[in-house]
Amino acid sequence: MPMHTFSFISLGCAKNRVDAEMVIGELTHRGLQLVAEEKDAPLVIINTCAFLQEARQEALDTVRHFIEAKKSGQRRLQHVVVMGCLAQYVKNFGLEPGVLQEVDATVSLDEAHQIPERIGSLLGLTWKGNPSNPAASPHRRFLTTSPHSVNIKITDGCENFCSYCLIPTIRGPLKSKAMEEVVAEVQAVERLGAKEINLIGQDISLYGVDRYGKPALLQLLQQLVTSISSVSWIRLLYVHPARVDRQLVEFMAREPLLCKYLDLPIQHVNTRLLNRMGRKTTREDLIQVYELLRTGVPGIALRTTVMTGYPGESEAAFQELLEFLRAYPFERLGSFAYSPEAGTRAYASPGRVPPEIAGARQRMVMEQQKAISRKRNRSLLGARTPALIESYNPGKRKAYGRIYAQAPEVDGKIIIPGPRSLRPGMMMPVRITGVGSYDFMGERLQ
Numbered sequence: 273m274p275m276h277t278f279s280f281i282s283l284g285c286a287k288n289r290v291d292a293e294m295v296i297g298e299l300t301h302r303g304l305q306l307v308a309e310e311k312d313a314p315l316v317i318i319n320t321c322a323f324l325q326e327a328r329q330e331a332l333d334t335v336r337h338f339i340e341a342k343k344s345g346q347r348r349l350q351h352v353v354v355m356g357c358l359a360q361y362v363k364n365f366g367l368e369p370g371v372l373q374e375v376d377a378t379v380s381l382d383e384a385h386q387i388p389e390r391i392g393s394l395l396g397l398t399w400k401g402n403p404s405n406p407a408a409s410p411h412r413r414f415l416t417t418s419p420h421s422v423n424i425k426i427t428d429g430c431e432n433f434c435s436y437c438l439i440p441t442i443r444g445p446l447k448s449k450a451m452e453e454v455v456a457e458v459q460a461v462e463r464l465g466a467k468e469i470n471l472i473g474q475d476i477s478l479y480g481v482d483r484y485g486k487p488a489l490l491q492l493l494q495q496l497v498t499s500i501s502s503v504s505w506i507r508l509l510y511v512h513p514a515r516v517d518r519q520l521v522e523f524m525a526r527e528p529l530l531c532k533y534l535d536l537p538i539q540h541v542n543t544r545l546l547n548r549m550g551r552k553t554t555r556e557d558l559i560q561v562y563e564l565l566r567t568g569v570p571g572i573a574l575r576t577t578v579m580t581g582y583p584g585e586s587e588a589a590f591q592e593l594l595e596f597l598r599a600y601p602f603e604r605l606g607s608f609a610y611s612p613e614a615g616t617r618a619y620a621s622p623g624r625v626p627p628e629i630a631g632a633r634q635r636m637v638m639e640q641q642k643a644i645s646r647k648r649n650r651s652l653l654g655a656r657t658p659a660l661i662e663s664y665n666p667g668k669r670k671a672y673g674r675i676y677a678q679a680p681e682v683d684g685k686i687i688i689p690g691p692r693s694l695r696p697g698m699m700m701p702v703r704i705t706g707v708g709s710y711d712f713m714g715e716r717l718q
């Protein structure tokens with residue numbers, strides 16, 4: 273039987289990428305072969321994002337590109353399959369499928385378990401056994417990133433229902449993985465050489481509410497740290513500030529395997545706006561959480577996300593946001609301008625801010641943050657800390673890695689001059705010798 277090959281494109285966030293890796297794992301387990309070059313594959317699978325209009329546009333453009341490539345007959349391409357959030361979005365909102373009408377299969381999130389069978393029937397293959405959900409076989413996951421830093425998705429969906437967010441509508445209610453499944457998944461990637469585990473989900477502080485009747489992130493962490501032996505760091509990404517409590521902070525402070533880093537999206541600081549956003553926090557709550565983390569976990573690096581131009585954001589409220597971020601500085605910050613999304617509560621909210629003002633405010637936040645990040649980074653000059661090496665450039669004789677204060681993909685790098693023996697996956701002590709707004713320079717310590 274000739275080998276069937278396929279290529280895969282995953283758009284959107286790290287959580288989407290984990291879904292993609294599960295599907296790739298399931299298909300390769302069934303004998304298909306993944307190829308890196310899209311032009312060489314007769315089948316392309318596109319995993320889409322639909323969080324914002326911009327993301328939907330990117331997904332549609334990508335699909336259109338492959339439909340045209342298929343029609344042109346210049347490549348081997350015969351089948352285009354679309355999965356993920358856009359497929360679910362179109363289904364949930366009963367939208368005209370548009371270009372999706374021209375693809376060979378569209379598999380929404382609630383049909384994800386059918387992916388292997390749908391693809392099998394496109395290729396004329398019959399697979400024995402019951403249909404299996406790729407997400408139910410995490411041990412088959414195919415890592416598309418370095419095996420040294422692995423994202424583990426512990427929840428899917430969300431039930432915070434922030435007024436501007438489509439995620440609960442697209443991804444559905446919260447679904448937490450069982451603790452023993454998470455532990456098994458982490459142990460499996462540890463055997464492949466994982467040094468850094470990033471726990472991800474739309475909001476991981478909700479972990480367990482659906483399955484155990486109460487938040488259980490702390491219990492999960494307690495289990496994890498006793499179940500691993502060669503992982504160096506567990507990093508927590510996307511923790512809602514309303515659910516950071518003293519026990520979690522104390523655990524972070526005393527447990528060496530927990531990275532002294534927290535991604536804590538606050539979105540805004542003006543209490544009236546936070547209320548309208550449905551964020552379950554006030555300005556005072558945010559100050560309390562901030563102080564709790566700063567005093568409870570000395571040296572912690574904090575990342576946050578803020579949104580500008582939410583309906584009703586006056587100039588004074590925006591200035592309050594800027595002032596807050598100076599008074600309570602975060603080491604890292606991401607921001608985005610509010611985008612009105614049909615299907616969210618905020619869509620009908622009065623007081624829309626013109627997009628050019630929302631965009632200008634977003635740029636102002638980032639401009640201010642550059643100086644804040646540089647100043648915070650400077651406080652690490654001379655510090656000794658472990659660094660995880662991720663790549664080496666023999667021409668420049670430099671290694672590139674990250675320290676505890678830098679999450680993968682979003683937070684910059686540490687650059688360490690040194691010999692070829694610095695290999696990806698090494699965890700080694702360094703001294704910080706230089707800082708910028710995003711990157712560090714370091715020297716290797718013996």
Ligand code: SF4
Pocket residue numbers: 430431432433434437438439440474475512
């Ligand atoms: S917590 Fe995040 S994913 Fe959940 S509704 Fe709010 S913004 Fe959306």
